[in-house]
Amino acid sequence: MNSFWNERYGQRDFVYGETPNVFFAETLGTLKQGTIILPCDGEGRNAVHAARQGWEVNAFDLSEAGKAKANLLALKYGVGINYQLKDAATAIYLSASVDLVVLIYAHLPPLVRKKLHRNVIKWLKPGGKIILEAFCPDQLKNQSGGPKDIEMLYTKEMLEDDFHGMSIEVLAYQHIQLNEGKFHEGPADVIRMIATKL
Numbered sequence: 447m448n449s450f451w452n453e454r455y456g457q458r459d460f461v462y463g464e465t466p467n468v469f470f471a472e473t474l475g476t477l478k479q480g481t482i483i484l485p486c487d488g489e490g491r492n493a494v495h496a497a498r499q500g501w502e503v504n505a506f507d508l509s510e511a512g513k514a515k516a517n518l519l520a521l522k523y524g525v526g527i528n529y530q531l532k533d534a535a536t537a538i539y540l541s542a543s544v545d546l547v548v549l550i551y552a553h554l555p556p557l558v559r560k561k562l563h564r565n566v567i568k569w570l571k572p573g574g575k576i577i578l579e580a581f582c583p584d585q586l587k588n589q590s591g592g593p594k595d596i597e598m599l600y601t602k603e604m605l606e607d608d609f610h611g612m613s614i615e616v617l618a619y620q621h622i623q624l625n626e627g628k629f630h631e632g633p634a635d636v637i638r639m640i641a642t643k644l
Contacts, residue, residue: 454629455489455511462488463627464519466495467550469579469638474499480545483569485534485562486552490516490527496548497525504539506532534562539569546570549578551591551630553598563608570643576609577640582619584635591630600637609641616640 454461466474470492484493484505489512493505497520505527507513516529535558547566554562566576580600581592593599602617617639624634 451488451507451509452511455509455515459627460489460491460515460519461627461629462491463625463630464491464494465626466492467579467626470548470550470577471495473577473640474501474546474548477546477575481543482546482548483539483544483566484548484550485532485537485566486549486554487516487529488512490519490529492548492550493527493529494519494523494525497527498523501546503527504544505529506534506537508533534558537562537565539565541568542571544569544571545574547574547576549576549580551580552578553580553593553600556597559598560608567609567612567643572643574643575640576612576642578605579636579638582635582637584619584621588633588635590624590632590634592634602637605637605639609639612641612643614639614641 479500481502482496487493487505487507493503493516497503513529513531520527534554583596583599585592620636620638622634622636624630
C-alpha cells in the first residue's frame with residue numbers, strides 16, 4: 447500500500463490539488479485556533495490550510511512522497527507543519543493533547559479504522575472536535591475516486607459505533623460535486639461528520 451501512495455504522490459502535480467477539502471475548510475473557519483492532528487493527510491493540502499489559518503499543525507501519512515509534497519506546499523505558503531511518517535494503525539500522540547482531529551478520505555481496513563478512531567478519541571481534549579468526510583457505499587456507482595472495497599466505505603451506523611460516547615452534531619450523507627485534483631473529480635456520494643468529545 448505504501449508503494450501505491452508513493453507512486454501516486456510521486457507525480458509532479460498535486461494529485462488531489464493544493465486547495466483544502468471544502469467541508470473541512472468551511473468547518474475550520476467556525477472554530478477557534480488550537481492544536482490539530484490530520485491523519486492520512488497525503489500531500490498536505492489540508493495541513494497547510496490549517497497552518498495558514500493559525501493552527502498548530504501535526505499531520506502524518508505512510509508515504510515519503512506525500513510528506514515531501516506537503517513540505518513543499520508549506521514552504522510555498524510560508525507556514526510550518528509538523529508532518530511525520532506514521533502508520534494509522536500504530537500512530538501515537540499524547541492523550542487529551544489536541545483540540546481537533548481531521549479525517550478527510552482516511553479509508554482504511556476495518557480493524558485499522560477502528561483502532562485509529564479509538565485513538566483519535568483519546569488524543570482529543572474534552573471539548574475537542576472531529577471533522578470527517580469520507581466516501582459512503584453509494585460512491586461505488588461513481589467514477590470520482592475512493593476504494594472499491596465496500597468494507598472501506600463509511601456508513602452512519604459505522605461512525606455512530608466507532609465514536610460512541612461522543613456528541614455527534616452533524617452526521618449526514620451528501621451527494622456533492624468533487625473538484626479536488628484529477629483523482630477526486632465529478633459527482634460523489636460522501637458522509638460528513640462533526641463530533642465533540644464530552
